[in-house]
Amino acid sequence: MYLGVDLGGTAIKVGLCDVEGNLLSTYEGPTGTEHGSDVVLENIAQYARKIVSESAYTWEQVAGVGAGIAGFMDIPEGFIKLSPNLGWRNVPVKRILEEKLGKPVKIDNDANVAALGEAWAGAGKGYNNLVCYTLGTGVGGGIIVGGRIYQGFNGMAGELGHIPLVPDLEAVDCGCGKKGCLETVSSATGIIRMAKEAVERGEHTSLALVESIMAKDVFDAAKTGDETAIRIINRAALYLGKSMAIVSVIVNPQRFIVGGGVSKAGDILFEAIRKYYRECAQETSQEGVDIVPAILGNDAGIVGAAGLNLRS
Amino acid sequence: MYLGVDLGGTAIKVGLCDVEGNLLSTYEGPTGTEHGSDVVLENIAQYARKIVSESAYTWEQVAGVGAGIAGFMDIPEGFIKLSPNLGWRNVPVKRILEEKLGKPVKIDNDANVAALGEAWAGAGKGYNNLVCYTLGTGVGGGIIVGGRIYQGFNGMAGELGHIPLVPDLEAVDCGCGKKGCLETVSSATGIIRMAKEAVERGEHTSLALVESIMAKDVFDAAKTGDETAIRIINRAALYLGKSMAIVSVIVNPQRFIVGGGVSKAGDILFEAIRKYYRECAQETSQEGVDIVPAILGNDAGIVGAAGLNLRS
Numbered sequence: 001m002y003l004g005v006d007l008g009g010t011a012i013k014v015g016l017c018d019v020e021g022n023l024l025s026t027y028e029g030p031t032g033t034e035h036g037s038d039v040v041l042e043n044i045a046q047y048a049r050k051i052v053s054e055s056a057y058t059w060e061q062v063a064g065v066g067a068g069i070a071g072f073m074d075i076p077e078g079f080i081k082l083s084p085n086l087g088w089r090n091v092p093v094k095r096i097l098e099e100k101l102g103k104p105v106k107i108d109n110d111a112n113v114a115a116l117g118e119a120w121a122g123a124g125k126g127y128n129n130l131v132c133y134t135l136g137t138g139v140g141g142g143i144i145v146g147g148r149i150y151q152g153f154n155g156m157a158g159e160l161g162h163i164p165l166v167p168d169l170e171a172v173d174c175g176c177g178k179k180g181c182l183e184t185v186s187s188a189t190g191i192i193r194m195a196k197e198a199v200e201r202g203e204h205t206s207l208a209l210v211e212s213i214m215a216k217d218v219f220d221a222a223k224t225g226d227e228t229a230i231r232i233i234n235r236a237a238l239y240l241g242k243s244m245a246i247v248s249v250i251v252n253p254q255r256f257i258v259g260g261g262v263s264k265a266g267d268i269l270f271e272a273i274r275k276y277y278r279e280c281a282q283e284t285s286q287e288g289v290d291i292v293p294a295i296l297g298n299d300a301g302i303v304g305a306a307g308l309n310l311r312s
Numbered sequence: 313m314y315l316g317v318d319l320g321g322t323a324i325k326v327g328l329c330d331v332e333g334n335l336l337s338t339y340e341g342p343t344g345t346e347h348g349s350d351v352v353l354e355n356i357a358q359y360a361r362k363i364v365s366e367s368a369y370t371w372e373q374v375a376g377v378g379a380g381i382a383g384f385m386d387i388p389e390g391f392i393k394l395s396p397n398l399g400w401r402n403v404p405v406k407r408i409l410e411e412k413l414g415k416p417v418k419i420d421n422d423a424n425v426a427a428l429g430e431a432w433a434g435a436g437k438g439y440n441n442l443v444c445y446t447l448g449t450g451v452g453g454g455i456i457v458g459g460r461i462y463q464g465f466n467g468m469a470g471e472l473g474h475i476p477l478v479p480d481l482e483a484v485d486c487g488c489g490k491k492g493c494l495e496t497v498s499s500a501t502g503i504i505r506m507a508k509e510a511v512e513r514g515e516h517t518s519l520a521l522v523e524s525i526m527a528k529d530v531f532d533a534a535k536t537g538d539e540t541a542i543r544i545i546n547r548a549a550l551y552l553g554k555s556m557a558i559v560s561v562i563v564n565p566q567r568f569i570v571g572g573g574v575s576k577a578g579d580i581l582f583e584a585i586r587k588y589y590r591e592c593a594q595e596t597s598q599e600g601v602d603i604v605p606a607i608l609g610n611d612a613g614i615v616g617a618a619g620l621n622l623r624s
Contacts, residue, residue, distance in 0.1 A: 072596070129465040143562070150457075152564025153441040156596050159561040164554070164592060167479050176594060242476070249471040250455070250562050252464025280476060282488060284384070284468050 001057050003048050003103075004117075004306030005067035006110070006298075007040070009033055009085040014047045015302035016055055016062075019310065021121030023303055027051040037091045045100040064104040064309025065097060068113030068301045075155045078107045106308035110134075110301060112149045112158060114259060114294075115142020116311060117304030122296040123257045131253040132294070133160055133240065135262030138175070139183035143251055148311050150251075161187065163243045182243050186236040188215040188262050194232045203228045219265040233265055234272050241276025248285035259294025266293075313369050315360050315415075316429075316618030317379035318422070318610075319352070321345055321397040326359045327614035328367055328374075331622065333433030335615055339363040349403045357412040376416045376621030377409060380425030380613045387467045390419045418620035422446075422613060424461045424470060426571060426606075427454020428623060429616030434608040435569045443565040444606070445472055445552065447574030450487070451495035455563055460623050462563075473499065475555045494555050498548040500527035500574050506544045515540045531577040545577055546584050553588025560597035571606025578605075 001024075006013040008031060015026040029047050032039045044067070052059050071083030078094020080086075097105040108116075115124075115132035124130040124144060134140035141160025143150040150157050161183035162176050171180030172193070184190050195213045198205055205228035210217045221229035244256050256277075263269065274291050281289075296303055313336075318325040320343060327338040341359050344351045356379070364371050383395030390406020392398075409417040420428075427436075427444035436442040436456060446452040453472025455462040462469050473495035474488050483492030484505070496502050507525045510517055517540035522529045533541035556568050568589075575581065586603050593601075608615055 145457075145462075150563070153566035154564065154596070154600065156560070156594070157562065157564035159564075159594070162561045162594055163558055165477075165558075178592070178594065246475055246477075246558060247562055248468070249474045250469065250559055251462070252466065252469035252471075254465035280490070282468070282471070282474055282490065284466070288466065 001061045001063065002306035002309055003052070003062055003065040004302040004304065004308075005044055005048065005065065006113075006301035006305060007031065007044065007067055007069045007086070012040075012044055012047055013298075013302050014044070014051050015299065015306060016051055016057070017303055017306035021117070021303055021307060023121075023299055025051055025055050026299070026302060027054075031086075033086055037086070037088050040086065041093065041096050041100065044097065048101060062103055064106070065101055066113070066305035066308030067093065067097070067105070067107045068110045068305045069093070069107055070110045073107060073109065073155065075108055075151060078105060080107075104309055106312060108149060108305075108308055108312065109140075109155075111140025112142040113304035113308065114140070114300040115144055115158070115257070115304065116149050116307050117296050117300035117302070118257050118259065118294050119144040119147060120307045120311060121303050122300060123292050123294055124255060127255050129251070129253045130255050130257060131158075131160070131244075131247055131251065132257040132259065135187060135258065135260035137187060137189055139187045140260070143253075160243060160247065163246060165239060165242055165246065182239055185239045186262070191215045191218050191232055191236055191262065194235065195229070198228045198232065205229065215262055216264070219268070222265070222268055230268070233269055236262070237269055237272030238276050241273045242280050244273070244277050244291065245280035245282075245285070248281050248289065252285060254289055256289075256291040257294050258291065259297070259300060263293055313373045313375065314618040314621055315364070315374055315377040316614040316616065317356055317360070317377065318425075318613035318617060319343065319356065319379055319381045319398070324352075324356055324359055325610075325614055326356070326363050327611065327618060328363055328369070329615055329618035333429070333615055333619060335433075335611055337363055337367055338611070338614060339366075343398075345398055349398070349400050352398065353405065353408050353412065356409065360413060374415055376418070377413055378425070378617035378620030379405065379409070379417070379419045380422045380617045381405070381419055382422045385419060385421065385467065387420055387463060390417060392419075416621055418624060420461060420617075420620055420624065421452070421467075423452025424454040425616035425620065426452070426612040427456055427470070427569070427616065428461050428619050429608050429612035429614070430569050430571065430606050431456040431459060432619045432623060433615050434612060435604050435606055436567060439567050441563070441565045442567050442569060443470070443472070443556075443559055443563065444569040444571065447499060447570065447572035449499060449501055451499045452572070455565070472555060472559065475558060477551060477554055477558065494551055497551045498574070503527045503530050503544055503548055503574065506547065507541070510540045510544065517541065527574055528576070531580075534577070534580055542580070545581055548574070549581055549584030550588050553585045554592050556585070556589050556603065557592035557594075557597070560593050560601065564597060566601055568601075568603040569606050570603065571609070571612060575605055
């Protein structure tokens with residue numbers, strides 16, 4: 001059995017998986033971010049023991065624990081350098097959790113872990129070469145080769161949200177300090193920004209009636225035929241499709257998997273991504289290649305984290 | 313001992329390597345392209361036996377034969393689907409050469425093979441995560457992970473020349489059928505095109521006096537301070553640096569190696585590439601990452617081909 005931990009800023013989700021990546025049970029509790037890293041790591045340990053004690057399995061049957069965390073980290077060392085949403089700097093997560101739990105612990109960033117979850121037990125099952133996008137507040141990415149996360153030289157591979165591709169004239173600043181990154185357009189933040197700008201420009205759109213626009217409002221408006229909303233989703237899809245054309249000549253995956261909140265826009269988003277991919281990608285990168293939604297939803301992070309000890 | 317074959321349109325180069333990638337001897341003979349694939353493959357077999365018989369080694373000591381070929385191929389099957397410069401369609405190179413030579417044969421495309429040569433015994437020796445550019449008539453690429461060529465789903469990984477990145481307003485048609493690919497600017501062909509356009513526009517440049525401009529003429533003019541030539545090389549470097557910034561967020565290599573004829577432009581090219589890379593790449597993709605010239609020159613293809621049986 002493998003334990004997976006999805007460590008978020010407000011909630012810790014813990015799951016128990018078998019060796020096939022089947023999620024047998026889950027538990028969710030508060031992170032306790034405000035109490036600092038010691039308390040958060042103790043919470044993880046408690047939730048982990050709790051979920052096992054309430055299951056049909058014993059603690060001895062747990063072969064390893066994995067955790068997905070947003071932030072910059074030294075993955076082999078299991079060391080968080082900086083996690084803005086937890087407010088952490090230099091926290092040796094692997095060492096502390098191994099002491100508390102007496103099990104091997106591995107950590108990785110949240111987007112890589114979600115990609116591994118989909119590869120292991122989700123939309124990528126059985127595929128050797130996969131690229132996963134997680135469209136949330138930002139755009140995360142993960143590259144899976146032979147069932148394992150491809151890390152690159154210092155763990156920065158698959159940072160798909162920071163592919164610079166918006167033309168200079170239309171590019172806006174990205175949180176990373178550069179301009180024109182994919183996530184300035186194709187994340188929830190990018191979609192909300194474009195919607196607010198359209199309203200401010202006085203476009204005739206039902207979004208003008210929404211008090212505090214969320215990405216979901218834009219999807220809902222698009223489904224009722226709102227032209228502004230459709231144009232915004234198209235623009236998010238355009239850069240996703242272009243980025244996939246770029247990714248395809250570099251890593252040549254067989255399947256692109258798209259998950260995260262923004263992927264819930266559904267067919268209107270996926271059909272547009274596929275159209276732009278067909279337009280932009282080399283023919284040789286299209287035959288036998290598809291673009292599909294993630295299927296594990298919020299569980300991808302737990303399942304992938306559980307898989308870290310088996311598949312990294 | 314391993315035999316490497318660099319199969320070009322006019323010459324076949326054969327080399328004998330030891331298990332460390334040291335090139336012990338080479339032989340070069342005409343390809344005989346005009347006589348068709350049967351004759352070409354027989355020529356390879358003859359040159360291979362010749363180089364071994366003239367060496368201190370016996371045919372029995374040859375563990376395998378590898379060949380680098382320009383074209384579209386099924387790499388695992390060793391089958392050339394289409395090689396425009398050889399005029400081949402559907403040639404089962406691996407099967408025929410294995411019959412002729414009685415040794416295991418592997419093939420790969422010329423850019424991948426050059427990358428493997430540099431990784432094994434050249435500028436990438438000892439590096440785990442490498443990306444190699446070959447700047448020739450086109451722009452070829454190869455991604456090396458753990459000393460092996462990263463192929464992707466159908467062998468199309470590392471096609472760096474077809475990263476689409478020139479803005480629409482300045483993009484020209486690429487041989488691949490798309491527009492704005494890296495190789496439309498940063499190949500010898502791209503440099504010659506830009507030089508001819510500058511002369512046609514009536515720019516004040518010493519290139520106007522050159523009858524049939526070659527890439528080398530542009531480098532020579534740049535070295536004498538010709539502003540048009542410097543601007544052209546800068547533009548080639550700009551898109552190389554931008555492409556490396558893109559590659560770095562996707563595969564996160566530790567080292568970029570740049571070889572091929574255009575790389576002979578030397579410092580003026582490399583300094584500009586490094587400047588644009590610094591401007592465009594994420595900070596986390598810069599620390600400990602460098603951009604260096606290839607060191608094996610024309611031998612990279614033979615050495616890498618020899619390595620195919622050991623490292624693919």
